[in-house]
Amino acid sequence: MDFKKEALQYKDALLKDLKTLCQIPSTMDMSSAKDGQPFGEMPRVALDQMIAIGQRDGFVTDNCDGYAGSIDIGEGDAVFGILGHLDVVPVNKTGWHYPPFDCTQDGDMLYGRGVADDKGPLLAAYYAAKIINKMDFEKKMKIRVIFGTNEENGSECVAYYFKHRPYPALGFTPDADFPVVYGEKGIARINVKGHFAPNGLMSFMSGDVVNIVPGHAQAVVDSHDDLTESYQAYLEKHQLTGEIEDYHGKTKLTLKGVSAHGSTPELGQNAAVMLAHYLVDHVENDFVNFIDKYFYEDVNGKKLGVFKEGHMGLVTCNLGIISYSEGKGSLSIDFRLPHEMSEEEFIPTLATTFTMHHFTSFDYDWTNALFVNPESDLIKNLHQAYVDVTGDHEHGPQCMGGGTYAKEMPNCVAFGAEFPGHNNGMHQNDEHILIDDLMDAVAIYAAALYNILKK
Structure with a gap:
């Protein structure tokens, strides 16, 4: 036929x-x-x-x-x-x-x-x-x-x-x-929470589901400086779009990235990570510092110490959901792992890193590779x-x-x-x-x- x-x-x-x-x-x-x-x-x-x-x-x-x-x-x-x-x-x-x-x-x-x-x-x-x-x-x-x-x-x-x-x-x-x-690939979904001194950061939100690269992020900061000029320069430098405005006497920043499937984060542009990379120079907040240190220009877990390349390819890492308000911060992260990466090898390494940076709650779901x-x-x-x-x-x-x-x-x-x-x-x-x-x-x-x- x-x-x-x-x-x-x-x-x-x-x-x-x-x-x-x-x-x-x-x-x-x-x-x-x-x-x-x-x-x-x-x-x-x-x-x-x-x-x-x-x-x-x-x-x-x-x-x-x-x-x-x-x-x-x-x-x-x-x-x-x-x-x-x-x-x-x-x-x-x-x-x-x-x-x-x-x-x-x-x-x-x-x-x-x-x-x-x-x-x-x-x-x-x-x-x-x-x-x-x-x-x-x-x-x-x-x-x-x-x-x-x-x-x-x-x-x-x-x-x-x-x-x-x-x-x-x-x-x-x-x-x-x-x-x-x-x-x-195997899938590991990580959820972590912790407490962080605000030091200028009032709120930071991005992402709805863990397996999508967030295409939008927003933060509210309490800054003594006018950030308008530096933020516009940052957006232009990185070919991004966003807005900055007064928000009840504080400063609200929004940034637009590019959504993509969480299994291919390299095809997107993570709005939360890019906003954190700007904020790290304007607030002394450890939550922002952590995002910038471990996720900026890295979608393969190298900075987190879990990089591996196997028959199925590289480890991938998508920071999918970010929430920070009143000193409480949480992250949800989606990892895709070649079948050579074991749970016993992967989880302790990550848990140690998060514990070292004021995250007090660490939960995860693990799905073996097929x-x-x-x-x-x-x-x-x-x-x-x-x-x-x-x-x-x-x-x-x-x-x-x-x-x-x-x-x-x-x-x-x-x-x-x-x-x-x-x-x-x-x-x-x-x-x-x-x-x-x-x-x-x-x-x-x-x-x-x-x-x-x-x-």
Whole structure:
């Protein structure tokens, strides 16, 4: 079968479903959390909508207490799993040129939160499963499309799901890059708190979630000097934008950076770090000094003493959330680690550094790296499907710093849907995806399912 030609027959239906899903602002909202909607109202609305799509198409659906849902396509006891997510990261109040919670077509591009991460790819895989279900060949397994509602904030959704539902035999998650990803770095999330004498710093805030490079920062300082001239010179020197203004007799400074995914902090410009680098010359505050000393011009943990390069690449470090007020300061940091870096090696080194600098509380979450043999049948079948549809022999199976649902299930890897050389702006303003890329993803997923399910 010509899977690209077959995929195009579903284009209008897929885009209609995608628009419906993207119009649901399914960010986590614990203020509206309750039984049946553990991560808030809108993630549950998105879950119900995806289940309704499966029911519309005549498939068996399942709602696992509002944490996650599934659609079974085909028959049989053995199951091949496709794991995607319906929740999205928050949007900035400014910087969007298109409605963030919609699916706007402009030329050959779609814009909106979720079109690339992960509502678009999830639907691409779902429609691929529909194509395979229509084909007349003997299949080893049925397909179960599983969709969670908390991937962006810890993946508690599928952790709960797999405590109450069995694992599929194997599977993939359409929530990363093409070609297939056989290795994902480990993730360490560090949260520290401490007390620091203000010495001119009244407040310092930046970041909403730990796995995004903060694109905005603000601070209020009590300075005897007029900082206007020096701040404007600093902004010009570093090609930054920001503002300085009087704030109830004190000075308020804001700075705009460049957001990026926390697994690739080198692609962003951390607004908090850049603001701290200015403040360090104007306030004698140890909280600011610490940020500048250990994070300025270093996204690989070298200054913190945890740098390492392994098969998956370098350690990366994103200072994602900064909060300081009335002498109390806290930092939340996202590290991505090659599988050669052990918890026993990493954590004590960090803990010692923070303790030496007046941080009295140190908490962390640790997720081991994922590493699947690149010579396994799963990797070979998925990659061959990518090659067959695209003709791309240059890009091979790969490793990455991002963390996906693949770590939540045995025999599972990340597979698409961002193509080599493309940047869909995931977690950024004007998130987007080429319509051709989305339809090619449908074809690749269909070819992959055919390779794996045929007897």
